Each structure stands twice: as C-alpha cells, then as structure tokens.
Amino acid sequence: MKTLNPYIVRNEDFTDRIDVVCPRCEKKALVIGAGLYVPMAEHEEKVRFSCVSCGYAIKYENTPKTPVYVNSRGLTKYSRLLYPNAPIDPFFGFALWYCIEVNEGTLWAYNLEHLSVIEAYLKDSLRERNGLPYQNNSIASRLPKWVSAAKNREYLLRLIAWVKLR
Template sequence: MEPVNAYSVQNSDFTERVDVVCPKCQKKALVIGVTANASRDEIEEKVRFSCYACGYAIRLANTPKVLFYQNSRGKGVYGRILHMNAPIDPFFGFSVWYQIETVHGLLWAYNTQHLEVIEQHIKDHLRQRSGLLYMNRSIGSRLPKWVSSSKNRDYLLKLIQRAKTRA
C-alpha cells in the first residue's frame, strides 16, 4: 500500500467507519457513518452504532434531534449536529477508540487508516503539500506542532504502535 500524504486528506475522509468505546461495556465498538458530503437523508438512513461485545446497537434515525430554533410561526426546527475534528465520533459523540495520551497532549484517530496517515506524517522527514500550499483543512496542516516536531518522532511512533495493538 502506498503511503497517503497527510496534506491530501481530511479527518472527514475517515468517518465512514469509526472505532469507538462502547458507552455500555467500554469495549471496542463501531460506528458505521458516512462521508462529510453525505445528504441529510443518507445520514439518517445509514449511520448506526454496534458493539460486538455486549450487543448494544442503535441507529441514528432512532435518536432525538436537536432543536435549532423556532421559526416565525413558533414551530421548532430540528436537526443534527456533526461533531467534526474532535476525539469523539461525529454522529453519536462516543469517544474514539484510538486516543493516545502524550506528555504534550492528546493524539487521536477515527480508525486504523486515520492512525496510519498520522503515523506516516510523523515518519516523513520531508513533508510536501502536493501543491496545496494554502489548504488548511488537511490532516497534516491541522495536527499540533508537537506532533510534527522531529524531536518527538520516536516517542510518538512508539505510542502509535502501542495503540495499534490495543484490542
């Protein structure tokens, strides 16, 4: 597999399958999601959570929506808030499975593919933006400076390897 450039992908590219901590049993579970450009109907229809350890399962369509505002006729307008770029899954808000506490702060990933992109970014000695000089939405440009620092490279790579083996 060819390494992915962290400057060509975004966190939202990894939201179709998010490894999370089950809120019932604290074991590894899965959120089947959608990409960030999915329609409201796709989100309602496809997003679901399931835990293989305890059997807890829910569909996003069966959870309450948030009241955004009341229109001029006093009718409530409801919808969903996606929590992007945080150590929780965007749909249900469950903690992601891959959270790495470091002396500098928290490093997290939605799934193993996301973690591998971050790992590749840390390993790269020469980080090229593939012509995307001003793009600030990519993973590589959004990582904290301490993640990109060469003095933290070995330390972070050891922690990432440990996180990959966590079951």
C-alpha cells in the same frame, strides 16, 4: 496498502468506518458512517453503531434530535448534532478507540487507516508537499504544532505503535 498523502486527505475522509469505545462494555465497537458533507437523509439511512462484544446497537435515525434554533415564525427547528474534528465520533459522540492522551493534548484517529496516515506524516522527517497546493483542511495542516515538532516524533511513534496493538 498504500499510505495516503496527509496533504490531500482530510479527517472527514475517514468517517465511513469509525472505531469507538462501546459506552456499555468499554470494548472496541464500530460506527458505520457516511461522509460528513453528504445529505442528512443519507445519514439517517446509513449511519449505525454496533458492538460485537455486548450486542449493543443503535441506528442514527433512532437518536434524539435537539433544538437548534427558533425561526422567525417562532417554530423550533431540531437537528442531530455532528461533532467534526474532535476526539469523539461525529455521529453519536462516542469516545474514539484510537485516542492518545499526552501532556500537550490529545492525538486521535477515526480508524486504523487514519492513524496510519498520521503515523506516516510523523515518520517523514522532510515534509514536502511536492507541488501540492496548500489545503487548510488537510490532515497535515490540522495537526497541532506539538504533533509535528521533531522533539515529540519518536515518543508519539512509540505511543502509536502501542495503541495499534491494543
């Protein structure tokens, strides 16, 4: 499997399959997602959660909508909240399976492929873009400074290896 370039891919590129902690049995479960920037109707049809261990399953279309704002006519507009770029899944808000808590903060990934991109970035001691334009929304630009610091490299790589095994 070829590792993706962390200067090109974004966190949103990994939202099609998200490994989460089941809120009922606390075992590994799966959110089948869609891109965060596709039409909301596509989210309604495609996004769902399922846990093989306890059988808990939810369709995104069956989750409650929350009031977002009141328009100029006094009508309340409702929507489902999305949680992008946070250590929870962006559709249901469940805790991510690949989440590492350290003193400096939290390192998280949506799935094993996402974690592998972060791991490859950490392993690379000379981080060059090789002529790629700067993308402020890429994984490499969104990682906190304490993650890219050389002093934390070996420690974080050991933690990532441990998280992959569980």
